[in-house]
Amino acid sequence: MLEAMLPYFHERFGNPASRSHRFGWEAEKAVDRARKQVAALAGAASAAEIVFTSGATESNNLALKGVWEAYRAQGNHFVSVATEHRAVLDPLRHLERLGARLTVLPPKEDGLLDLGRLREAILPETILVSVMYANNEIGVIQPVEEIGSICQERGVLFHSDAAQAFGKVPVRVVAEKVDLMSITAHKVYGPKGVGALYIRRGIRLAQQMDGGGHESGMRSGTLNVPGIVGLGEACAICAREMGEDANRTRALRDRLLARIVDQIDGVAVNGSMEQRLPGNLNLSVRAIQAGALLTSLPEIALSSGSACSSATPEPSHVLRAIGLSEEAARGSVRFGLGRFNTEREVDYVAARVSEVVSKLRREAPHIL
Numbered sequence: 001m002l003e004a005m006l007p008y009f010h011e012r013f014g015n016p017a018s019r020s021h022r023f024g025w026e027a028e029k030a031v032d033r034a035r036k037q038v039a040a041l042a043g044a045a046s047a048a049e050i051v052f053t054s055g056a057t058e059s060n061n062l063a064l065k066g067v068w069e070a071y072r073a074q075g076n077h078f079v080s081v082a083t084e085h086r087a088v089l090d091p092l093r094h095l096e097r098l099g100a101r102l103t104v105l106p107p108k109e110d111g112l113l114d115l116g117r118l119r120e121a122i123l124p125e126t127i128l129v130s131v132m133y134a135n136n137e138i139g140v141i142q143p144v145e146e147i148g149s150i151c152q153e154r155g156v157l158f159h160s161d162a163a164q165a166f167g168k169v170p171v172r173v174v175a176e177k178v179d180l181m182s183i184t185a186h187k188v189y190g191p192k193g194v195g196a197l198y199i200r201r202g203i204r205l206a207q208q209m210d211g212g213g214h215e216s217g218m219r220s221g222t223l224n225v226p227g228i229v230g231l232g233e234a235c236a237i238c239a240r241e242m243g244e245d246a247n248r249t250r251a252l253r254d255r256l257l258a259r260i261v262d263q264i265d266g267v268a269v270n271g272s273m274e275q276r277l278p279g280n281l282n283l284s285v286r287a288i289q290a291g292a293l294l295t296s297l298p299e300i301a302l303s304s305g306s307a308c309s310s311a312t313p314e315p316s317h318v319l320r321a322i323g324l325s326e327e328a329a330r331g332s333v334r335f336g337l338g339r340f341n342t343e344r345e346v347d348y349v350a351a352r353v354s355e356v357v358s359k360l361r362r363e364a365p366h367i368l
């Protein structure tokens with residue numbers, strides 16, 4: 001993938017928006033090829049339905065704000081779910097401040113959306129339903145095709161943030177009746193700062209980046225050609241290796257879970273184990289502060305159930321939404337496995353986590 005990107009940093013430095021010379025054509029050809037690679041992995045009908053952005057955050061903003069501006073004469077109401085990424089919830093809250101109406105549905109205890117509740121939430125003035133394809137914390141895969149059918153029946157648009165699912169499990173926007181889908185390159189082993197929005201043909205969006213009218217007027221700004229080439233290549237690799245990757249990753253994930261459950265008591269899985277990304281494991285460990293566990297394991301890239309980036313770490317809104325207590329959410333750890341992990345690493349992680357959990361519990365038995 002890096003080799004595919006490199007020429008576009010130097011000898012092929014053309015701007016795809018330059019239509020009058022060879023250098024521009026060369027860059028345009030590379031972008032067209034990447035557009036086809038992304039469209040193919042998304043199951044889109046045409047490459048023209050892919051608009052390049054800086055990542056899933058921008059794609060979500062373009063989809064939600066772009067729909068609101070373009071369709072608000074027809075309705076003013078959005079439906080979403082409490083377990084969405086902040087890159088969906090925050091733009092929706094922003095629109096709410098501007099006058100939009102918003103219904104945020106609670107998920108079931110397994111993290112899945114209750115379809116009956118969704119049906120009830122869609123009103124005559126609803127313009128769009130936004131439900132993520134797979135969750136970034138608990139890995140739960142939503143019933144996207146059923147949601148797509150409900151939205152189509154009721155005549156509302158369906159947006160899905162697929163940053164986590166794209167490239168990991170088969171995604172087919174046409175068959176699943178997804179109208180708008182956000183993706184990002186760095187979650188499929190591609191470069192950071194580049195992504196795309198799938199926009200079903202016929203949907204008009206108000207562009208959020210005004211300017212030169214690039215990307216069919218949906219997103220102005222000179223394209224990040226090396227990044228886009230990298231995203232395209234990453235998609236082509238996923239298309240070839242997704243099935244095998246998924247089987248291998250799932251086996252590693254299940255091995256990790258088996259070892260941890262074997263060595264530590266008081267462990268519970270958060271979210272559905274059946275409808276789940278192959279590389280995700282999210283566990284609540286009784287009588288443990290995930291933060292302390294992570295600090296003791298700096299050699300392992302784990303995540304806690306809290307948004308540690310903030311000054312006062314709040315327990316995860318996802319874990320709270322599926323019914324975990326504040327303590328259980330604070331004792332939750334997320335393990336992410338991928339294409340390059342090995343059995344040896346899994347066994348090492350299980351052993352080290354068990355060791356540290358025992359030590360922490362010995363040191364602070366009063367919270368047991």
Ligand SMILES: *Cc1c(COP(=O)(O)O)cnc(C)c1O
Pocket residue numbers: 054055056057058085087132134135136161162163164184185186187193195
């Ligand atoms: C990572 C992620 C994002 C943000 O993607 P960026 O490329 O960093 O903007 C949005 N939604 C979900 C579900 C994600 O996992």
